Amino acid sequence: MKVGIIRFPGSNCDRDVFHALKIAGGEPDYVWWNQKDLSDFDAIVIPGGFSYGDYLRAGAIASITPVIEGIKEIVKEEKPVLGICNGAQILAEVxxxxxxxxxxxxxxxxxxxxxxxxxxxxxxxxxxxKKNEIINMPMAHAEGRYYNEEIEKLHDQDQIVLKFERENPNGSMEAITGVCDETGLICAVMPHPERASETILGSSDGLKFFKGIVNFKS
Structure with a gap:
């Protein structure tokens, strides 16, 4: 499974994602913001960080870069796309x-x-x-509070992926901190699974996010 990791000026979790994908058995490679053709990749991960310094708002400038067109083509090919933290903000922005x-x-x-x-x-x-399984991962953001005016639609279509348990530290609607599109192939999560990919980091609960990518069969 060849996985492209998108790099913007200000990305800072790209190497962590690369490492987690290697542990999971994938073949990661970096992709810069100005690359449009992503057809060689089987999946895409947009890592966290502060793309373009989060100017205007988180993900706003990244959302108009050439690589976004490549990601939209990947989506049309029904290949999985994961956005983590700033990557989640970008997926929502577009x-x-x-x-x-x-x-x-x-x-x-x-x-x-x-x-x-x-x-x-x-x-x-x-x-x-497992559904409703409780896992531990780090969060690290200033703009991660989730809001949606059509929240019932998310419930009806099983688009809520992750929720905070016990506490709601950023005030997200219904403690939601991860959602997907209607197909389930595009996923945006604010917590960092790559920072919970080895026990030495305090938790390895996030590694299954990347094993899931590697084991995906279209």
């Missing part, structure tokens, strides 16, 4: 997943380990978990 990720309730950057509930297992990325 309308590939529903809703928005906006400023945290307390208007502060929050970096901490959190308990999460896997609300859906129909995505490639969560297919190796």
């Amino acid at each position: 309308g590939l997943v529903p809703g928005i990720f906006t400023n945290n309730d307390n208007a502060k950057f929050i970096c901490k380990q959190v308990e999460l509930k896997v609300a859906s297992t129909r995505t490639p990325f969560t297919s190796m978990y």
Whole structure:
């Protein structure tokens, strides 16, 4: 499974994702923001960071770069796309997943380990978990509060992927911190599975996100 990792000026989790994909048995490679042709890849991951310094708002400038057209073509080919943190913000910005990720309730950057509930297992990325399984991964964002005016539609179509468990640190609607599109092939999550890919990091619960990509069969 050849997986492209998108790099923007300001991305800072690309190497972590590369490492996690290698552990999971994938073949990761980096893709710069100005590359349009992604046809050689079987899947795409947009990592976290601060693309273009989060100017205007998180993901706004990245959303108009050439690589976005390549990602949209990947989507048409029904290949999986995962956005993590800033990557999730970008996917929401371009309308590939529903809703928005906006400023945290307390208007502060929050970096901490959190308990999460896997609300859906129909995505490639969560297919190796059990429904309602509780996992631990870090969150690290200032603009991660999820909001959607059509929340019932998400429930009806099983598009809620991750929810905060026990607490709702950023004030997200219904504690939602990960969603997918209607097909389940495009997934946006604010917590960082790559930072929970080895026990030495405090948790290996996130590794299944990447094993799910590697084991995906279209």
